[in-house]
Amino acid sequence: MLTDLFTPSVLQALDIAGIFVFAISGALLAVRKNFDVFGIAVLATATATGGGLIRDLIIGAVPPAAFTDLGYLVTPLLATVLVVFLHPQVERINRAVAVFDAAGLGLFCVVGTTKAYEYGLGLPFAAVLGVVTAAGGGVVRDVLANEVPSLLRWDREIYAVPAIVGASLAALLIHFEALNPVSSALSALAAFLLRLCAIRFGWRAPRAWHRRSAAAEEA
Template sequence: MPHDLFPPGIQHALDLAGIFVFATAGALLAVRKNFDVFGICVLALVTALGGGLFRDLVIGAVPPAAFGELSFFVTPLVAAAIVFFLHPEVQRINRAINVFDAAGLALFCVTGTTKAYEFGLGLTASASLGLATAVGGGVLRDMLVNEVPSLLRDREMYAVPAIVGASMVAVFIGVGMLNPLTTGLAIITTFVLRLLAIRYHWRAPLAWNRRSAVAEEP
């Protein structure tokens, strides 16, 4: 098993930051859907921990950090409580969801890739698992609220920024240049790319030469 790429404190802080912002995005979506307090907490937990839980099971890090670290379980509940009492007006919720979701996407594609590599996976496999870590919670969140997961439609490039960020981390690892500065660069690049995609409605291409008369679903 390779040595740790980051001191445990830095890795833990990045994980907690990702958990908090993803939990906030999940809780805000629950508010938009008019869920009660229990629904808000469940959606916050699923969004925050789903991707990391999948990653840990794949790499054999058992029990998963979500069950072994009390802070990983408490942090989403804190985010849910903050949203429950202090969420913005309804017309501003969608914007807040997008910003927090982009931040979680950026943080988790980095931490997922580095943790997978630390457990002995190759660079390509590590980047793939970093992507899964970043989008896994969002997929579960969307399924629970009966929406087509953003990953499958990739509206406004949901998965592409995570692929870019995870790939950047894998390249930095491969050339021996992964450090706090390059890690921050990967996080910022993913975050900004996702927000630009939302702002300018960038999206992944549809099927080549699609001529179906059926309108695309909203």
């Protein structure tokens, strides 16, 4: 189904673009954490490929794409080099990186859902793996950096919700046999725009109703 929607070269180009942007975000966090160059490379690679790797292992697409395509290895390393030598400049375009990260989120949640369905998963579970593909790398990044994953923090703009929306739309389109290049692009666009709105307007997920907690709130 993926090859029906996109040619292999286009699909690979989209994948590599998303991997590069996610690798930048991982490398920037590593710099803020004062990691050495090896640590920066590890965090960049884990962020870029973590979600897809988890998905491929679950659906049995082995060896995972991250271990069969040299581009999946080289791209995070290029991002590492860029951040190591130019991280002050990269930090200054952090807003632009956030925009590309949102684009990667939209792309990966749709592609992840479609690929999981191709490998025999039911649509609800395919959508779950679409979300894992989009957000899993960020969770791996935060765990390795000894931080509470941004996905779970109330004081961060919603991240999983846009991925859930995009993956759910893709699953519905598959169900109604309406998934095509235009509709899949619109699903990715919906997730992308929702994430941008969350960043712009500071949208956050609600916390427990009438929450009574003595725990200190993190800034």
